[in-house]
Amino acid sequence: MHLLVCGGTGCRASESSLIVESLKREIEEKGLSNEVQVITTGCFGFCEKGPVVKVMPDNTFYVHVKPEDAAVIVAEHVIKGRPVHRLLYVDPVSKEAVNDSKHMGFYRKQIRIALRNCGFINPENIDEYIARDGYAALGKCIGELTAADVIDIMKKSGLRGRGGAGFPTGLKWEIASKNKADQKYVVCNADEGDPGAFMDRSVLEGDPHSVLEAMAICGYATGASRGLIYIRAEYPLAIQRLKIAIDQARGYGLLGQNILGTSFSFDIELRYGAGAFVCGEETALIHSMEGQRGEPTNKPPFPAESGFLGLPTNVNNVETFANVPVIINKGWEWFSSIGTEKSKGTKVFALAGKINNVGLIEVPMGITLREIIFEIGGGIKNGKKFKAVQTGGPSGGCLTEEHLDTPIDFDNLVAAGSMMGSGGMIVMDEDDCMVSIAKFFLEFTVEESCGKCAPCRIGNKRLHELLTHITKGNGTMADLDRLRNMCNVIKDTSLCGLGQTSPNPVLSTMNNFWDEYVAHVTEKRCPAGQCRDLMKYSIIVDKCVGCTACARACPVNAITGERKEPHFIDQDKCIKCGACFEKCKFGAVLIN
Template sequence: MSNLRMHLLVCGGTGCTSSDSLKLVDRLNESLEKHGISNEVEVVITGCFGFCEKGPIIKVYPDNVFYVLVKPEDAEEIVAEHVIKGRRVERLLYEEPNLNVKLEEQKDLPFYKRQIRIALRNCGTINPEDINESLAVGGYQALAACISEKTRDEVIDTIVKSGLRGRGGAGFPTGMKWKLAKQSVSDVKYIICNADEGDPGAFMDRSILEGDPHSVLEAMAIAGYAIGASQGYIYVRAEYPLAIRRLNIAIEQARESGLLGKDILGQGFDFDIDLTFGSGAFVCGEETALIHSIEGDRGEPTTKPPFPSESGLWGKPTCINNVETLANIPVIISKGADWFSKIGSEKSKGTKVFALAGKIKNVGLVEVPIGMTLRDIIYEIGGGIKDDRKFKAVQTGGPSGGCITEENLDIPIDYETLNSIGSMMGSGGMIVMDEDNCMVDIAKFYLGFSVDESCGKCSPCRIGTKRLYEILDKITKGQGTEEDLYELKELGEIIKDTALCGLGQTAPNPVLSTLNYFYDEYLAHVRDKKCPAGVCKSLLTYRVIEDKCIGCTACARACPVSCISGAPKKVHEIDQTKCIKCGSCYDACKFSAIEMR
């Protein structure tokens, strides 16, 4: 190691590995070997850098040069030019569109400038499969301090004072949850990490597990010490193979290093962790359903009380936190509650990781202080709307959340404010939409997800959400009435008030929020039988514009059902009784002679 003069950090998260970053690693190693400098330069596979839109990414250390959109065939040039000659490969540097300048260092990129990375602090920095790299950046020091220097009450008091709230959705105070679990009297207690990330478009927890698994293991051990538990479980969905592999490696390394298992660090504290796998059921993100799944039963929620802190896994007191919540714990212990509580807003402390997706230029993971405005997140960090189209809405909180419109772009993003406008923080999914999105169709999409994911235990969710979906389906097919709009709102409110668990109680949110903010769009569907965004196929009409048609026959040749007639060099005509509204003619016409309305 003493001979190493440079490290090439290559993103090894799921997104970049699907874009050949592992082939890039192989090519870099081959090039280093060819030039005889493999003993001087090391290629390191890291977790996700967050800037998914620009992956695969390479960061050259200690030069701090940040290369984006790197392909395997770029490896030789990077080695020959940068590693050997010290010259930057200009074409692989990030170019800021608004400034037309190449930016060399990660910290200078607008995507990163406003971020404060706490939960993501080590993602993209260390090799997640090497515990020594975690130890080198302070891993397990917080655990050592807790079990050797602090009482259990002192540890819990630190978390309480920090103001950390659960990052899984509802935002319940983490320290209070720990305190309640500690107060419960039992011979056995459990810690559970909820890694069953199920929101469409959300990948925060997966990235933390892939990029910094030891931070979660350390936090679980700290929680175990605080409440008096000696066993932990990570409930992770089986669709996360890379996260599972790295967790298994991390757990084994921690055991071998004496950081998990019996008599940790010789302090008489026992704590171990096992993995248990979920099958991708969204409802198992709810605490009681998750517990039943671990026990081997059907993942269905039960009424509370009793809460898991009183009677959870196998009837024993259980503390459940999600991945992002736990990733904050070691830093809070190390830097103190006051340091953490100075970040964020008055009632929502710290940072929040968001998964930016949809119609946004910079798709990726961002970690920002809670309270930052939506405008800053979308336009400064996210780079604005793709193709510079008009912003329409953003869905926060996944299927459980609601749509936020342009009039609310300047509100602070925190738990209370989002709830007040009919949305929620959720786990951190943030789907951005532009003028080409139909809000009725968006509501239908999320309702379809909730219908599929309902466990079916309670009637409001099992039957009510299906009825909501059926009404939305009618509307998008041009069969809806204004009475349906009234029924949507009334039924949505009933489901919110009567469903058993959080899935059912929040399932109507996408419908109610879009009804509230985009009522005119619903009216256009039911009154005018038109979809303003041109998304709902049943409401579309394709017509040939006579003045523009030159009879090139391109539309007729593209039509899959042969509903377009007309001789060459003559105006064509679309038979509306046969048209399936596929849009092939519209796409094929090079003369803008097909009108869609």
């Protein structure tokens, strides 16, 4: 028998290490050391109910365990085999105690569809993919279904593009299929550029064949015989695994001429991007693949009419494709039973920032931010207070505590002032300054703007300048009005999605954290204590003993004072480096 005790930060803070000791002691006293082991594990993720103890092999899950409960657990459960009822997890809905952790709602929060094979199969072995029903969907499509059937299934499934905009995939395929041409293309958009996002990379590294198979299915449905994957050169491992996968699929004849003995032919090539963020926009992506500058053009014409080399082209994102084979295999009814009314299926999120369990998660649409951040993500690092979460990457918005219980789907996120985006999720705590966060994201868009249209090229630069102005303590209330107006103009007049969404971080932080902007402007104060230029160092006369340590540490000689007398900081000379604060042993240096 194994007793697993959670040793995550949260449980450790509530004395889980003492529980381990008491359990070990009890077991030793009863002479059971040979049969029963006590093990400290990683975070169970259920920090709210910690400390947590799990008994294996029967999966009994004890919550809120105290060190003094160790004796009862050993005497009752270990020796007599009876679960200790008062320590069991009680289901919040049914009010019933749950014995087996497998039946707990929390551990069913993640469902892996796009990531079904990630972390399970060897991505460099096509046989393992085939064993997991790989290429069966392609076989079913070209052997038993017409192109119209396939499009019909995709439409009914309700799958929407996972690259950010959420356009219905089936409809996209239908439009491409209706455009007549001798040659059509299927393009996989693997130009994942959001800072901190790595969903697509993980799919390509962990399950490359699922994307290849889906592209072939798309080719069959839209009448295309050639596929291109646009992938950034910064993803060398994904590229290598894709190359291996393409070679293996060709070797088996699952790509190439007359696939599975039918008249359907389809082959895939790779195209490398140089890592420009704007090339994730489909028209810019196509221009880049054509060897032109990666700049967007007006839509219409949509790529479905005139795309790569002027021919009908269907562009989908990696994660979208990864869902396709499963939908064909398991049916649209199954897929559309997951998620919300208008957003079906699951979404992969890259969870990052000030959160305990940084990682990759796949959750059904309609889950709340609270469930993601506090249950799956294990809460905020170092026990700090949650402040905001940025969804949708640099083009998304910051959501706050009041949005924590909003069910996440494409439409709700837009309504809340953010967006789904490709699935980056950056969590911020009380120490983050929201003006600086907006500035940080804008820095990214300023660098990545292609420069083709003026609102994006000049406007974002001006926004960034204004924000810098504010964080330096030079802003006025009129600047805040200008900031908001300029954001709206940029949104309305930019050519492509990059400029149309780049002011989002500014607007959403202004809407949700207006007080912080005002504090920067009127009080010249940064509430989070992040903006260095707004900090003021001073010496508390009563606490200063005149040891001269700070004066000697000051690199600009801004501190003066006689030995054994209180010292003073000359604010004009101070560069706010903080050296005096670190040196002072008496807590006499004050920061505001």
